[in-house]
Amino acid sequence: MPDKLRMAQYGTKHGHAEGVLQVMLDHPEVEVVGIYEPDPARREQVENDSSTAWSKVPFVDDPYEFLDDDSVVCVASEGSNKESLAFTEEIVAAGKHVFYDKPAGNDYNRFENIVEIARTQGTMIQMGYMFRKHDGFERIADWARSGFLGQIFQVRAHMSTNVPEVSPEGMQTGRDAYAHFKGGIMYDLGGHMLDQVVWLLGRPNKVTHFFQNAASETQGVMDNTLGVLEYGNALATVDIAAMEARPMARRFEVYGTKGTAIMEPFEPADTIKLTLEEDQGEYKKGVNIVKIEDRARYVDTFAELVRNIKGESEPLRTLDHELLVQETLMRVTGGLSG
Numbered sequence: 001m002p003d004k005l006r007m008a009q010y011g012t013k014h015g016h017a018e019g020v021l022q023v024m025l026d027h028p029e030v031e032v033v034g035i036y037e038p039d040p041a042r043r044e045q046v047e048n049d050s051s052t053a054w055s056k057v058p059f060v061d062d063p064y065e066f067l068d069d070d071s072v073v074c075v076a077s078e079g080s081n082k083e084s085l086a087f088t089e090e091i092v093a094a095g096k097h098v099f100y101d102k103p104a105g106n107d108y109n110r111f112e113n114i115v116e117i118a119r120t121q122g123t124m125i126q127m128g129y130m131f132r133k134h135d136g137f138e139r140i141a142d143w144a145r146s147g148f149l150g151q152i153f154q155v156r157a158h159m160s161t162n163v164p165e166v167s168p169e170g171m172q173t174g175r176d177a178y179a180h181f182k183g184g185i186m187y188d189l190g191g192h193m194l195d196q197v198v199w200l201l202g203r204p205n206k207v208t209h210f211f212q213n214a215a216s217e218t219q220g221v222m223d224n225t226l227g228v229l230e231y232g233n234a235l236a237t238v239d240i241a242a243m244e245a246r247p248m249a250r251r252f253e254v255y256g257t258k259g260t261a262i263m264e265p266f267e268p269a270d271t272i273k274l275t276l277e278e279d280q281g282e283y284k285k286g287v288n289i290v291k292i293e294d295r296a297r298y299v300d301t302f303a304e305l306v307r308n309i310k311g312e313s314e315p316l317r318t319l320d321h322e323l324l325v326q327e328t329l330m331r332v333t334g335g336l337s338g
Contacts, residue, residue: 011079101128133300150258183333184222
């Protein structure tokens with residue numbers, strides 16, 4: 001394997017596209033060889049902007065300049081929510097590993113087929129859920145999955161945001177764009193929290209949603225959303241709104257019969273309030289304030305993907321988990337029944 005892994009980026013309209021590109025550029029074992037943006041107006045907007053990461057990589061006129069290049073091993077799928085599933089399908093069909101920024105499209109069966117192609121050919125799909133290497137989420141998951149907190153009976157996840165009514169030029173990241181999807185802001189952001197919930201609790205038996213247009217001028221956009229996941233002995237709620245005052249009070253709470261873990265905010269990460277029924281290990285009965293590291297988004301998860309490709313580690317999540325997160329998101333947003 002060469003000293004540097006050759007990678008590319010397909011699309012620039014995802015809200016995290018430039019940030020992911022910068023993470024790729026910063027990785028010492030990666031060479032980013034090209035970007036393809038199919039929208040000529042968007043390409044013109046970003047290609048020659050010297051203040052952004054876009055100016056550091058050549059744009060290509062055809063994605064097959066890198067999709068047909070056997071030396072390119074991985075491609076980041078960074079199209080808008082409307083585009084990204086088709087982009088990912090092309091990347092996987094070309095035999096490449098893919099970093100696929102969330103969510104995984106609005107057609108579950110199509111995504112399932114793409115995953116099966118990747119599974120058959122032995123290529124990886126890493127979804128862009130950015131909290132998998134977050135210090136606080138990792139600690140809480142270890143506590144919950146190990147039995148340290150006892151039987152988990154409730155999880156509450158709150159990840160609201162504040163997005164403009166009208167999308168910025170060249171982007172589809174405003175409330176007007178989210179109106180295209182039945183789940184609105186839940187469709188766009190819900191996967192981040194569902195990724196954590198199903199990692200702790202597995203597949204829910206039943207999913208119910210409550211959606212409102214509470215404060216947006218855009219007709220039909222669901223800007224105030226709640227998903228309820230029912231398990232045999234637990235409940236989980238995920239609530240996301242599009243117009244919360246800054247700084248947002250993003251919060252993750254896990255309740256077990258032996259202890260409770262509450263993290264607020266999780267961006268920027270600071271502390272977890274850990275409450276225990278009895279002394280356990282280094283922690284005491286009662287309230288413990290656990291200091292956590294504030295890590296940059298994507299850096300560690302992308303570094304793990306590089307190690308995966310080089311055969312130095314196993315993926316953080318299996319393809320079955322990626323399917324479960326997307327299935328659950330589609331159930332919450334109405335794309336699948338139940």
